[in-house]
Amino acid sequence: MSIFSSCKFVPHAILLQPKASLKTPNQSLATVHCTKVVRNVNLEKLRHNYLFPEIEARALEHMKKYPDANIIRLGIGDTTEPIPDIITSNMAEYAKALSTRKGYKGYGAEQGHKALRKAIAESFYKDLGVKDAEVFVSDGSQCDISRLQLLLGSSVSVAVQDPNFPAYMDSSVIIGQAGDFLDETLKYKNIEYMTCGPHNNFFPDLSTTSRTDIIFFCSPNNPTGHAASHEQLTQLVEFARKNGSIIVYDSAYSVYITDGSPKSIYEIPGSRECAIEISSFSKIAGFTGVRLGWTVVPDELYYANKVPVIHDFDRIVCTCFNGASSIAQAGGLACLSPEGFKAVMSVVDYYKENAKILVETFTSLGLVVYGGVNAPYVWVHFPGSRSWDMFSHILNKTHIITVPGSGFGPGGEGYIRVTAFGQRENILEASVRLKNVYL
Amino acid sequence: MSIFSSCKFVPHAILLQPKASLKTPNQSLATVHCTKVVRNVNLEKLRHNYLFPEIEARALEHMKKYPDANIIRLGIGDTTEPIPDIITSNMAEYAKALSTRKGYKGYGAEQGHKALRKAIAESFYKDLGVKDAEVFVSDGSQCDISRLQLLLGSSVSVAVQDPNFPAYMDSSVIIGQAGDFLDETLKYKNIEYMTCGPHNNFFPDLSTTSRTDIIFFCSPNNPTGHAASHEQLTQLVEFARKNGSIIVYDSAYSVYITDGSPKSIYEIPGSRECAIEISSFSKIAGFTGVRLGWTVVPDELYYANKVPVIHDFDRIVCTCFNGASSIAQAGGLACLSPEGFKAVMSVVDYYKENAKILVETFTSLGLVVYGGVNAPYVWVHFPGSRSWDMFSHILNKTHIITVPGSGFGPGGEGYIRVTAFGQRENILEASVRLKNVYL
Numbered sequence: 001m002s003i004f005s006s007c008k009f010v011p012h013a014i015l016l017q018p019k020a021s022l023k024t025p026n027q028s029l030a031t032v033h034c035t036k037v038v039r040n041v042n043l044e045k046l047r048h049n050y051l052f053p054e055i056e057a058r059a060l061e062h063m064k065k066y067p068d069a070n071i072i073r074l075g076i077g078d079t080t081e082p083i084p085d086i087i088t089s090n091m092a093e094y095a096k097a098l099s100t101r102k103g104y105k106g107y108g109a110e111q112g113h114k115a116l117r118k119a120i121a122e123s124f125y126k127d128l129g130v131k132d133a134e135v136f137v138s139d140g141s142q143c144d145i146s147r148l149q150l151l152l153g154s155s156v157s158v159a160v161q162d163p164n165f166p167a168y169m170d171s172s173v174i175i176g177q178a179g180d181f182l183d184e185t186l187k188y189k190n191i192e193y194m195t196c197g198p199h200n201n202f203f204p205d206l207s208t209t210s211r212t213d214i215i216f217f218c219s220p221n222n223p224t225g226h227a228a229s230h231e232q233l234t235q236l237v238e239f240a241r242k243n244g245s246i247i248v249y250d251s252a253y254s255v256y257i258t259d260g261s262p263k264s265i266y267e268i269p270g271s272r273e274c275a276i277e278i279s280s281f282s283k284i285a286g287f288t289g290v291r292l293g294w295t296v297v298p299d300e301l302y303y304a305n306k307v308p309v310i311h312d313f314d315r316i317v318c319t320c321f322n323g324a325s326s327i328a329q330a331g332g333l334a335c336l337s338p339e340g341f342k343a344v345m346s347v348v349d350y351y352k353e354n355a356k357i358l359v360e361t362f363t364s365l366g367l368v369v370y371g372g373v374n375a376p377y378v379w380v381h382f383p384g385s386r387s388w389d390m391f392s393h394i395l396n397k398t399h400i401i402t403v404p405g406s407g408f409g410p411g412g413e414g415y416i417r418v419t420a421f422g423q424r425e426n427i428l429e430a431s432v433r434l435k436n437v438y439l
Numbered sequence: 440m441s442i443f444s445s446c447k448f449v450p451h452a453i454l455l456q457p458k459a460s461l462k463t464p465n466q467s468l469a470t471v472h473c474t475k476v477v478r479n480v481n482l483e484k485l486r487h488n489y490l491f492p493e494i495e496a497r498a499l500e501h502m503k504k505y506p507d508a509n510i511i512r513l514g515i516g517d518t519t520e521p522i523p524d525i526i527t528s529n530m531a532e533y534a535k536a537l538s539t540r541k542g543y544k545g546y547g548a549e550q551g552h553k554a555l556r557k558a559i560a561e562s563f564y565k566d567l568g569v570k571d572a573e574v575f576v577s578d579g580s581q582c583d584i585s586r587l588q589l590l591l592g593s594s595v596s597v598a599v600q601d602p603n604f605p606a607y608m609d610s611s612v613i614i615g616q617a618g619d620f621l622d623e624t625l626k627y628k629n630i631e632y633m634t635c636g637p638h639n640n641f642f643p644d645l646s647t648t649s650r651t652d653i654i655f656f657c658s659p660n661n662p663t664g665h666a667a668s669h670e671q672l673t674q675l676v677e678f679a680r681k682n683g684s685i686i687v688y689d690s691a692y693s694v695y696i697t698d699g700s701p702k703s704i705y706e707i708p709g710s711r712e713c714a715i716e717i718s719s720f721s722k723i724a725g726f727t728g729v730r731l732g733w734t735v736v737p738d739e740l741y742y743a744n745k746v747p748v749i750h751d752f753d754r755i756v757c758t759c760f761n762g763a764s765s766i767a768q769a770g771g772l773a774c775l776s777p778e779g780f781k782a783v784m785s786v787v788d789y790y791k792e793n794a795k796i797l798v799e800t801f802t803s804l805g806l807v808v809y810g811g812v813n814a815p816y817v818w819v820h821f822p823g824s825r826s827w828d829m830f831s832h833i834l835n836k837t838h839i840i841t842v843p844g845s846g847f848g849p850g851g852e853g854y855i856r857v858t859a860f861g862q863r864e865n866i867l868e869a870s871v872r873l874k875n876v877y878l
Contacts, residue, residue, distance in 0.1 A: 080545060139764070
């Protein structure tokens with residue numbers, strides 16, 4: 001076989017390339033070399049683009065159509081407000097010190113700086129028994145979800161809330177847990193979907209939920225904005241313990257809770273033996289671009305064969321990750337000083353005020369609205385409508401980008417998610433536009 | 440079944456915990472709850488701790504034994520010299536600007552800032568046809584190796600150089616490509632080991648190498664320090680094309696090349712259809728703690744079914760990663776300005792001078808030494824000795840930490856790796872100690 005063996009086809013991407021990028025001017029498009037590597041069957045199973053890039057693509061299309069439109073982005077939950085100076089100063093100082101003999105540091109511990117692990121344990125888990133060594137600093141919870149999937153492997157069974165943040169399910173598909181996508185149900189065959197809506201107070205009916213190894217659970221929820229109550233989480237922990245399941249609890253929005261709902265799964269007795277918690281500085285401190293988060297794996301969490309889960313997670317972190325950026329970690333530490341925390345919480349309050357304005361706006365249009373009280377997301381119901389239709393309708397009528405609820409799973413059909421992350425003037429302008437068009 | 444069902448055992452980790460950490464004072468150790476989640480069989484197959492934490496554990500043990508010893512760390516390849524001010528200033532300014540309305544930015548593109556992708560393409564791949572959009576910015580090549588494994592999945596076959604950087608193999612085991620570890624050979628059953636040593640000028644005998652889907656290839660090599668020649672890499676590319684394989688080429692040490700060997704696999708004709716390149720700012724600019732790297736996936740690289748690999752890698756990056764820290768990216772951009780690059784290359788020259796001193800030292804002891812010319816690693820041969828024995832012997836006699844060659848695979852047995860990353864005074868002191876003990 002010649003080393004210039006070729007596959008007989010004219011791939012679309014090649015056709016779109018400028019000719020200069022082809023190896024030789026005379027090379028025929030039909031003789032392009034392709035490898036014999038079989039595409040990962042799990043990636044074949046992913047149904048569509050990851051949600052947010054898909055929305056971005058549609059936004060770009062809209063901008064081409066309306067080049068003069070002033071678009072307001074209430075789609076991806078992306079922080080907009082400057083980070084308090086006390087935090088960026090600490091990062092800047094840390095960065096500058098890297099130019100000095102005394103301040104230079106190379107590799108840090110893969111699990112994170114000791115001082116930061118301790119500060120996280122003390123700030124978010126006071127009196128909950130979380131030890132510093134159980135806290136693993138990450139570059140964000142989305143990244144740690146994939147590392148958890150590497151930990152768990154393809155053989156575990158998985159449950160997700162429906163609707164849910166797409167990273168849980170997409171990473172399940174990529175690692176090979178999900179099975180085939182079924183067009184009839186719009187669900188992956190091997191994933192247990194726990195429907196959460198107004199009919200069940202956004203908490204799954206556990207009496208009809210099948211046992212799975214892993215239960216992804218996000219509270220306050222993205223996208224519905226619902227914070228599970230102490231009673232609901234107690235049921236969840238009992239369910240997980242009875243079934244020998246592991247809960248992967250995502251508390252990325254816990255600082256937005258205002259009604260006394262639990263901010264951590266470890267507030268629930270018995271959870272240390274059945275729950276991992278992932279969280280993030282992204283929405284606490286505007287670190288979406290800085291990249292910093294953490295995962296807690298309690299010592300008492302064991303596999304069926306009695307090996308502690310923390311042992312394997314430590315191995316994954318050491319092998320597949322090399323620690324979060326040391327500068328970002330310096331920023332995280334500054335966030336958790338008393339002054340730093342006060343400063344970031346004032347930004348959180350600003351977004352909460354935005355959420356109130358959005359709730360009031362959509363309510364005034366006669367719509368039923370959920371979320372927005374314990375979370376920076378407002379979940380608006382359009383009974384009888386399709387989410388992508390409403391997404392397009394709102395975009396076309398008001399130049400406001402939202403997120404179609406169906407992007408979070410079939411349980412999100414008929415809803416749109418609106419983010420409260422935004423500059424106040426834009427939130428107010430969005431409110432005016434919506435009222436003008438729909439009131 | 441009770442929700443307080445328990446497994447009947449007294450796990451070691453629990454016994455070591457202070458009593459206060461147990462749920463209730465009267466809780467019996469024999470009634471600890473464990474889940475029914477089966478441990479990932481791939482993690483069962485990992486043979487030992489990840490190499491560097493293992494060395495660190497032995498170093499700590501040594502420090503307990505000799506609390507007054509002045510230990511010199513020539514083990515893990517960790518940069519020691521301050522980062523030039525022009526780069527840290529840029530990071531500090533970027534960080535400070537995050538406190539301003541104008542300078543604040545949230546999520547960046549998952550694939551990296553456009554300007555940085557462009558600068559990487561222009562700085563490292565000038566005239567090699569690499570497009571900006573083929574460059575994916577990462578938080579380091581070790582992290583991207585794991586993301587590549589998520590891309591490839593468990594069904595591909597893999598070849599590694601022997602000896603090799605442990606992240607390739609360990610990540611292969613974790614994703615499920617490696618099969619069982621065989622005690623007789625000290626090799627994983629399903630991995631093709633391509634022995635590289637002085638007998639074959641550190642380049643595998645491809646006539647006896649089995650075809651695999653993936654070939655991990657590191658040049659300049661970690662740990663041997665060998666930079667593959669143009670002729671060797673031409674053979675490798677021809678071999679990959681003939682077999683329809685994908686080369687994952689690790690060029691993390693390319694700036695250390697002094698003898699004109701290729702700095703990128705894309706210098707070899709035909710490589711764009713068969714090679715991915717991973718690289719890193721860690722050893723270019725002392726970014727081991729800052730965390731920044733990149734991966735190039737050419738448009739012309741296709742799976743057997745004609746899907747472009749870049750399509751799936753983009754999906755992995757968007758789903759399993761959220762971009763490198765924006766502050767680190769600002770630092771990377773500063774590295775690639777003319778002044779920045781000149782400044783970081785002067786630090787590279789400093790480490791190269793260290794390497795010369797180490798080569799001279801071990802040579803003067805009558806040992807045969809490889810590497811150190813095109814790489815910051817010196818690969819010292821101790822014929823007839825075991826690597827871990829030499830590691831311990833050197834540590835005990837001189838308080839110098841090295842890396843046992845066998846930690847990089849069976850082909851590294853009889854060698855130790857010594858890093859040239861270090862402060863000059865420590866390198867000189869190490870030289871004196873080694874000569875005093877062994878001359």
